[in-house]
Amino acid sequence: MQPIIQIQGVGKTYASGFTALKSVDLDIHRGEIFALLGPNGAGKTTLISIICGIVNASSGRVLADGMDIVADYRAARSLIGLVPQELTTDAFESVWDTVSFSRGLFGKPADPAYIEKVLRQLSLWDKRNSKMLALSGGMKRRVMIAKALSHEPGILFLDEPTAGVDVELRRDMWEMVRGLRDNGVTVILTTHYIEEAEEMADRIGVITRGELILVEDKDRLMHQLGQKQLHLILQTPLDSLPAPLQSFNLELSEDGSQLTFTFDAHQETSGIAELLSSLSEQGIALKDLQSRQSSLEDIFVNLVHRPEASA
Numbered sequence: 001m002q003p004i005i006q007i008q009g010v011g012k013t014y015a016s017g018f019t020a021l022k023s024v025d026l027d028i029h030r031g032e033i034f035a036l037l038g039p040n041g042a043g044k045t046t047l048i049s050i051i052c053g054i055v056n057a058s059s060g061r062v063l064a065d066g067m068d069i070v071a072d073y074r075a076a077r078s079l080i081g082l083v084p085q086e087l088t089t090d091a092f093e094s095v096w097d098t099v100s101f102s103r104g105l106f107g108k109p110a111d112p113a114y115i116e117k118v119l120r121q122l123s124l125w126d127k128r129n130s131k132m133l134a135l136s137g138g139m140k141r142r143v144m145i146a147k148a149l150s151h152e153p154g155i156l157f158l159d160e161p162t163a164g165v166d167v168e169l170r171r172d173m174w175e176m177v178r179g180l181r182d183n184g185v186t187v188i189l190t191t192h193y194i195e196e197a198e199e200m201a202d203r204i205g206v207i208t209r210g211e212l213i214l215v216e217d218k219d220r221l222m223h224q225l226g227q228k229q230l231h232l233i234l235q236t237p238l239d240s241l242p243a244p245l246q247s248f249n250l251e252l253s254e255d256g257s258q259l260t261f262t263f264d265a266h267q268e269t270s271g272i273a274e275l276l277s278s279l280s281e282q283g284i285a286l287k288d289l290q291s292r293q294s295s296l297e298d299i300f301v302n303l304v305h306r307p308e309a310s311a
């Protein structure tokens with residue numbers, strides 16, 4: 001199936017001369033939740049602003065459902081809803097008017113039944129007549145989502161949907177976003193919270209300094225991250241791995257002084273107990289043990305904070 005969004009060689013150099021995006025290639029699949037994960041200043045907002053037609057790309061092109069977002073601006077834009085990072089609304093307008101007006105901006109005829117559906121889905125129906133200024137921060141955010149959905153887009157962008165939001169509200173937001181996905185909306189969210197990407201996304205793209213450095217299926221990524229290693233430092237070096245130990249996932253270091261045992265941290269039993277008793281049966285004594293688990297956090301920190309390759 002054709003990806004719902006195709007980003008091809010997209011770069012952005014701002015008028016200041018600063019290059020915020022180098023050359024990004026990315027396909028977004030229909031119906032997925034894609035998390036664009038990266039630290040502040042990585043270029044997340046720039047990238048989604050380009051896709052949404054708010055910022056012009058310096059190079060490359062973007063297709064939304066096969067339509068060029070520049071040449072076919074109107075058609076492409078009508079497919080897309082955006083909840084920006086900064087929330088802005090008219091304080092004195094009612095929820096109903098705010099959301100209905102947004103739909104009108106896209107030239108769509110009024111459809112009260114659809115607006116009602118969106119407001120109900122976002123648990124805003126009871127607040128439809130409230131003025132924006134009377135709403136809590138969490139509800140304001142929901143209204144922003146309702147506005148973004150007002151013209152029935154199939155693709156929703158959420159720029160840092162839970163930045164500065166308390167933990168409980170964050171959970172609500174995640175729940176809501178899943179609900180949207182289950183209703184067939186493709187969701188692209190940006191975040192600098194690893195936990196959010198881990199919790200929400202079907203796929204994760206890591207962006208730093210204007211470069212997309214990793215795109216991976218979340219489950220696959222988590223599985224890779226679930227590999228744990230146990231380093232066994234031996235009293236006496238071994239020439240080779242004794243036969244009874246060969247059924248374990250073990251690697252003997254070059255000098256024979258260390259064994260590395262790799263196991264899946266998601267499995268119920270790690271096999272460490274069996275390994276240790278097998279070692280003692282073989283009369284292999286240990287000087288020390290070290291255990292290590294790579295986490296998304298480690299990978300992220302490594303990728304993002306490595307020194308500039310060219311520097």
Ligand SMILES: Nc1ncnc2c1ncn2[C@@H]1O[C@H](COP(=O)(O)OP(=O)(O)O)[C@@H](O)[C@H]1O
Pocket residue numbers: 014015016018019020038039040041042043044045046047
């Ligand atoms: N209008 C602009 N002019 C010049 N530089 C900008 C502009 N907008 C953003 N930048 C710079 O581009 C980089 C990426 O910004 P942004 O896309 O907002 O990152 P993120 O959303 O990942 O935090 C930052 O260094 C930012 O300062």
Ligand SMILES: [Mg+2]
Pocket residue numbers: 044045046085159160
């Ligand atoms: Mg941003």
